[in-house]
Amino acid sequence: MAKLSGKPDCCWVADAPKTDFPELVGAQECDAAIVGAGIVGLTTALSLLEAGKAVIVLEARQVGRQVTGRSSAKITAQHSLIYRYLIDTAGHEIALAYAEANRRGVATIREWIETLQIDCDLEPKSAFTYTCDPRTYAGMWVMTV
Ligand SMILES: Cc1cc2nc3c(=O)[nH]c(=O)nc-3n(C[C@H](O)[C@H](O)[C@H](O)COP(=O)(O)OP(=O)(O)OC[C@H]3O[C@@H](n4cnc5c(N)ncnc54)[C@H](O)[C@@H]3O)c2cc1C
Known part of the structure; x- marks a missing residue:
């Protein structure tokens, strides 16, 4: 520890x-x-x-x-209910482009940590978004990186 x-x-x-x-x-x-x-x-x-x-x-x-x-x-492509918000306000295409840019960002940071041998204790973990309010549950995206 x-x-x-x-x-x-x-x-x-x-x-x-x-x-x-x-x-x-x-x-x-x-x-x-x-x-x-x-x-x-x-x-x-x-x-x-x-x-x-x-x-x-x-x-x-x-x-x-x-x-x-x-x-x-925390390095992640998952930010609360951003995908729900983007789908509702800008459409699937924009939400997918945002997700892809985020995934690429995560991949680039991982790549740099490896190739530059950055000693930062990076640990892959599952990521979850959850709610205590059932009204916001419908249509929620849960992603892991
Ligand atoms: C509590 C908290 C937790 C967060 N957790 C996460 C997380 O887990 N994962 C995540 O992805 N994001 C997280 N964020 C968001 C993330 O930390 C920020 O979006 C990110 O660090 C911003 O980086 P930056 O380089 O813009 O700012 P900074 O790290 O503040 O860098 C800006 C730099 O510019 C310098 N500067 C400013 N003006 C001048 C000037 N005129 N001349 C010269 N230098 C100047 C400052 O001194 C500073 O060093 C968190 C934010 C907060 C507040």
């Missing part, structure tokens, strides 16, 4: 070593400058790097310590 640090902070970031990347000095050339080194900025940066682009990531604080570092750390 994981041992918690006892520090009054989120367990993911409480023990993580601080990053000390150099300050940006002077003018630099790149294809894309990304502001923010959370999961969104870093995912974008890595995708652009894989496409052969030169990327600079600008972070005002610490890498991965803001919302990303304080999330539940």
Whole structure:
């Protein structure tokens, strides 16, 4: 079982070593400058790097310590009743496109964890959406990733 640090902070970031990347000095050339080194900025940066682009990531604080570092750390294509909502408001095609984009996102993160050997204790688990209100039960999608 994981041992918690006892520090009054989120367990993911409480023990993580601080990053000390150099300050940006002077003018630099790149294809894309990304502001923010959370999961969104870093995912974008890595995708652009894989496409052969030169990327600079600008972070005002610490890498991965803001919302990303304080999330539940769950990677999933299932988000509550989003598919019910999308089918009702935008139709099956859009709901399927959203599901496919989510599945691809999950697959890409898994691939990066493997190929970059990221030591993050990723564990595959089943995911369930359930309700305590039978009125919202009809038509619910339950997916596992
Ligand atoms: C409690 C909680 C639990 C969650 N659980 C999950 C989960 O289990 N699974 C999931 O997929 N999502 C989860 N989410 C949502 C997810 O965490 C966020 O959608 C995601 O982390 C946002 O990432 P981000 O890169 O946009 O933001 P951040 O991680 O906040 O990164 C933005 C970065 O930009 C930097 N920045 C901002 N302005 C500037 C500037 N002007 N110059 C330089 N740098 C700047 C900040 O310092 C920060 O580091 C959760 C969210 C919360 C609040």
